[in-house]
Amino acid sequence: MTAGATWADALIKAAVIAFACAWMYSPSLRGDWLWDDDTSITKNAVVQNPNYDFWKIWVAPEGADYFPLTATGFWLQWQLFAPAPNTPPEQMPAAVERLKMGYHAVNIVLHTVAALLLWRLMNVMKLPGGWLAGMLFAVHPIGVESVSWVSELKNTLCQPLFLLAAIHFVLFDDAEREMGDWDSRRVWGNYALAVFCFLLAMLAKTSVVMFPVVILLYAWWKRGRIGPLDIVHSAPFFLVSLLLGLMTILYQHGRAVGQERMPIEGILPRVAIAGMAIPFYLWKAVWPFDxxxxxxxxxxxxxxxxxxxxxxxxAAVFAWLCTRLQPAGRPCWARNVLFALGFFVLMLLPILGFITISYMRITWVCDHFLYLPMISLIMLGTAAATVWAARADATEQRMTISAAAMLIVLLAFSTFRYAHVWFNEDAQWTHTLASNPDAWQAHNRLGAWKAGLGNTKGAHEHFKNASRLRPDLGETHNNLGTTHLQQGHVDEAIAAFAKAAEVTPHVPLFRVNLLNALLESGRMERVDATFLAMLEKEDPAALQFLVALGQQAMALENAAVQAAAANRPEEAERVAAVARSRFALAAAKYKLVLDRQPRSAVGWNNLAVMLMKLGRREEAVAAFEQALAIAPELLDARMGLEAARQELAATGTQQAAPGGPRPAQPPEMQPEMQPPSSPTLGSPPGFGK
Incomplete structure (x- = not known):
């Protein structure tokens, strides 16, 4: 066969893999944001910043994981696919759909690239069945969770980089060990590329942390022993794994897990979970259904x-396989099986439960943890089937090819169907609850989805189930309190918010929502007492409550203006009166804050805004000036002072117009804070994926 024919054959095979991926994941291409895509992308100011923020991505990221390369990928895609700032409102829905499609398309392309690189890895390892391995990886339903979920860019980006690292290391090892006359620049160039690609893979996701051990396992598989040179060659990989692995543990414990109590205690439960997880993952890799x-x-x-x-x-299987080993250099199926299973277990080791990760708050096992480890089983199976078919007669070969084709078609259709489950959160969580009705996170997320659609009653039922299943989590009680309040069940809402604040005291948002509910019920004595107690403890929830209170008052003020414009004077006066009472309450509370924190520029600015809304401009000017005396660079105060002076200079102006100065948000302000009439639905602090 000519070189041209060989390349043409390879291109046709590659096109088949690419076409299969495009078809199977076509439902995902138009899919919605899922699960934690909000914290990763849609509510991530760093990702949406038009200027690349190197410091917040590489040096001091604010998220639950240290995956700076993945964060860079999110940022780059936003710059490529996000709607332009001047997009007309009527074109915005289509522009947002293109944005989501762009993110999904990148995951699909990266998955396709990983399948092609797996084929290449089989070839450089001189293993038969490379194309079949790539094809089976491409169509395997386990990949759906990683490909259809945009946040799992960490998986789809890490996988090709890991495979490139493995390819270049194998090329280096073959040349360095087996070639007598070799170009040292080319050989060591492969080694440098292997280290570099591994570093990039770790910066995308640290789940490949065990690759240095795999390198030693590869040396044993290939030569029957681990020599001093093997250890030397693996040293840079161990260094990268150690540094970035420790970084991941610090981020998981300090941010993703934080102060939350995980549903696991002691070493024995962890040993039990790990022991059951390994055969579970093995079964799902072999039988990827349900x-x-x-x-x-x-x-x-x-x-x-x-x-x-x-x-x-x-242990018994391992011991039995060891008894079937042959000396190095001789064909030995047991050595191949041990290498494949060793790779499989090593790559699962970081997520088996010995180290606490945030995903353990939800479940012990998940499909995206299997995305990388399963490649060794695919490689083993396809190589064994290809070797057997080569030795079989013509009839058996035809049967083998037919069986392989049927398997590919079966898996492809299964992947296509499962991709529909990951189309949006309604389909995702409805599918989950049909088989796992006790999945509290599914109830919580489906409740949030229904609440977003205005189905308060449906959301309430799911939040009830979530709080029943996880009564130790503040977010479930907080969400239940939200729907209670929306349905007018104020007493029940207060009880739910109080429970949320009790079981999760480190989240200020829940105490803010409790204060909001108390205010909504008119229980001013309890509002005053609770607020004073917060001030005494220097609780950040106190300032957050005041910002939310000011925002609610401004919203009511705007609603009053709209009612007046619609010729509904009674409604306008009633709403305006409530807005004024909120402004007055906020102003009084800001004065209490400033009695204790007189050097708070933000506090003085926000007090000035409340005074402006109450028409007390002279006092507002003085407060703005006090804020600027403390923080001359505070732009909100500078603009507010100018507006206040202009109103003072104007004659006949007795009331500030809506849309004037806005209260500055203190550093502790959580961006998801909402006005008291609509407390924020709680969201998980982050997942270890």
Missing amino acids: LLPIYPQWQVLPPKWWQFLPWPLM
Whole structure:
């Protein structure tokens, strides 16, 4: 066969893989944002910043993980696909759909590239069945969770980089060990590329942290021993793994997990979970059906004796395989199986539960953790099938090819169907609850989805289930309180917010919503007492409550203006009176804050805004000037002072127009804070994926 024919054959095979990926994931291409895509993208100011913020991406990121390359990918895609600032309102829905489509398309392309690189890795390792391995990886339903979920760019970006690292290391190892006359520049160039690609893979997602150990396992598989040179060659990889692995642990414990209590205690439950997880993942890789976004959490507190049985069974299999080993250099199926299973377990090791990760708050196992480890099983299976088919007669070969084709078609259709489940959160969580009705996170997320559509009653039922299943989490009670308040059940809302603040005291938002509910019920004595207690404790919720109170008052003021414009004078006067009472309350509380924190420029600015809204301009001017004396660079105060002076200079102006100065948000302000009439639905602090 000519070189041209060989390349043409390769291009046709590559096109088949690409076409299969495009078709299978076509439902995802027009899919919605899912799960934590809001914190990753749609509510991420760093990602949406037109200027690349190197400091907040590489040096001091604010998220739950240290994945700066993935964050860079999110930022770059936003710059490419986001609607222009001057997009007309009538064109905005289509522009947003193109934005989502762009993010989904990138994941699909990266998944396709990973399948092609797996084919290439099989070839450089001199293993048969490379194209079949790439094709099976491309069509495997386990990939749906990683490809259809935009936030899992960390997976789809990490995988090709990891495969490139493996390819270049194998090329280096082959040349350095086996070639007598080799170009040292080319050989060590492959080594440098292997280290560089591994570094990039770790910066995308640290789940490949065990690759240095895999390098040593590869040396044993290839040569039957691990020599001093193998250890030396793996040293830079170990260094990268150590540094970035520790960084991930620090971020997970300090931010993703934080002060939340995880539903696991002690070492024995962790051992039981890990032992059951390995065969679970093995089964899902071999039989990828009945997949779920959230699998049921095994009850391991305390663990049962039978939950430890996988460990002796796996040890027995390992010992039996060791007895079947042949000397290095001789064909040995047991060595191949040990290498594949060793890779599989090593790549699962970081997420088996020995190290606490935030995803453990939801479930012990999930499909996207299997995206990388399963490639060794695919490689083993396709290589074994190809070798067997090569030795079979013509009839058996035709049967093998037919079976492989049927398997590819079956998996492809299964992936296509499962991709529909990941189209939006309604489909995602409805599918989950049909098989796992006790998935509290599914209830919580589906409740938030229904609340966003205005289905308060439907949302309320899901929040009730979520708080029943996880009574130890503040977010479930907070969300339940939200729907209680929206339905006019003020007493129930107060109880739910109080419970949220009690079980999760480190989240100020829940105490803010409690104050909002008390205010809504007219229980001013309790509002005053609670607010004073917050001030005494220097609770950041106090300032957050005041900002929310000011925002609500401004919203009411605007509503009054709209009612007046619509010739509804009684409604306008009633709403305006409520707005004035809110402004007055906020002004009084800001004075209490400033008695304790007289050097708070933000406090003086926000007091001035409230005074402006009450028509007390002279006092407002004095407050703005006090804010600027403390912080001359405070732009809000400078603009507010100018507006106040202009109104003082104008004659006949007795009331500030809506839309004037806005209260500055203190540093503690959470961007998701909402006015008292609509407390924010709680969201998870972050996932370890």
